[in-house]
Amino acid sequence: MVAPLSPVVQNNSLDRRCIDDSQQDSVAHLGCVAILVCTFNGERFLAQQLESIARQTYPHWFVVVSDDGSSDSTLALLREFGERWGHDKLLIQHGPGRGYAANFLTVTCDESIDADFYAWADQDDIWQQTKLEVALQRLAQAPVDVPALYCGRTELIDERGNHIGLSPLFSRPMGFSNALVESVGGGNTMVFNDVARQLFQRAGSGVDIVSHDWWAYLLVSGSGGRILYDFSPTVLYRQHDANLIGATSGLRAQIGRLRMLFRGRFRGWNQKNVTALESNRLQLNEESRTRLDCFQRARRSRGLSRIIWLRRSGVYRQSLWGNLGLMLATLFNGI
Structure with missing residues (x-):
């Protein structure tokens, strides 16, 4: 049973049941997705990100937000969405307070969160409506016992949501030989299966890394897993002054x-x-x-x-x- 929303909830078991499991729709039910959102003073753009998640054509998901000590109205905004969506659909947790990479690793390794697939989401982007559907269709092609990681290009937007370009298009093979010297997929595009998630859990949330997305590329490819790179953007990646990491093109x-x-x-x-x-x-x-x-x-x-x-x-x-x-x-x- 998904724990009800409270101001900040910890150590609640989230099982593989998604609230929309009984919903009849035309999209194949490929499994339940835990969307892991990390926030820190994200009041400016967070609502647009959450609204884009709510518009997903793939309905079988729930959101876990790990907040790293926001002092603005982020938590109040999250509670509003929890009331609107229903308490089974959104859970808020304390982050570790050690930066964005540690926050993402901590929530990813949290054993109380149990799903078939996991998606990372930043607080200031916008997802295209088919983002989860496309990612899961690609991941479903991988053997169930093989770690698989979906990632891809992004469409770059400015603070007002206007198109300003695309992230680099990578055409060479994705694998460990590339991962050792380059990070190619943004964490805001990444969706991975439970076998890949188990790699993160065994590595632990305390590992000292450069960034969670580069670590994902290294760990999944290094284990012999599948890297599924999408040439078509499914995320609108917002560029603004408060970005911790911006686009790498140009x-x-x-x-x-x-x-x-x-x-x-x-x-x-x-x-x-x-x-x-x-x-x-x-x-x-x-x-x-x-x-x-x-x-x-x-x-x-x-x-x-x-x-x-x-x-x-x-x-x-x-x-x-x-x-x-x-x-x-x-x-x-x-x-």
Whole structure:
């Protein structure tokens, strides 16, 4: 039984029953989706995100919000939606207060939340009506015992909701060799099955990572799971001054990445990811462990040996400029 909404509720068991299970509709019932929303002072755009969730063509979902200590009207707004939707449809929890990545990992690892699929949602985006339906149709194609992660492009919008562009289109294969040096899917697009969720739970919510979406890409691909990348955007990704992470396309973003390279930030990110992967080495398949070892050998080597071991690791980025940057990073001890 889904626990009733209260000002902040913790440790309530949410089972695989969705409130709309008895609803007759034309959309195949592929399973129950727990939509995990993380909030922090999100009053400005949160209502539009929640309204877009309510308009989903796939009706078998419930929302769990992990609030990280909002001091604005976020909680009051959430309670209003709980009254409107019905208390079985929305639950509010305390976040850990350690930033957005820790918040997402904590709610994802919460054993009291039980569903067939899980979707991450930011507080300031807008979902297209078919977002869940499209994601679940793709995920249903994966074997039930294989970790599977859906992600994709986003349509970029400004503060008023006007179209301003698209996120980069990635066309090279998605996999661990790419994940070691690049994050390609925003967490706001990600939907994953319960087998993938179990990977996160075994890794734990306290793992020190760069971002929850990059960690998802690394962990699912490294275990031999399926990465299902959608070329067609299903999320309107809002760009505004309060964004913790903005879009990664455009000349300014490319220049920004080069600056991070020469300041050592990329190397620091790689170190965090490698350390987290080593602590979860048993969750990786044999091929991924070999690639990780070669990548670490490249990071420890000097001169030509660094290039040789990097090539043996098989790592690559999605774009030509990205791979040129990777070579520069390798030559200047930036990986």
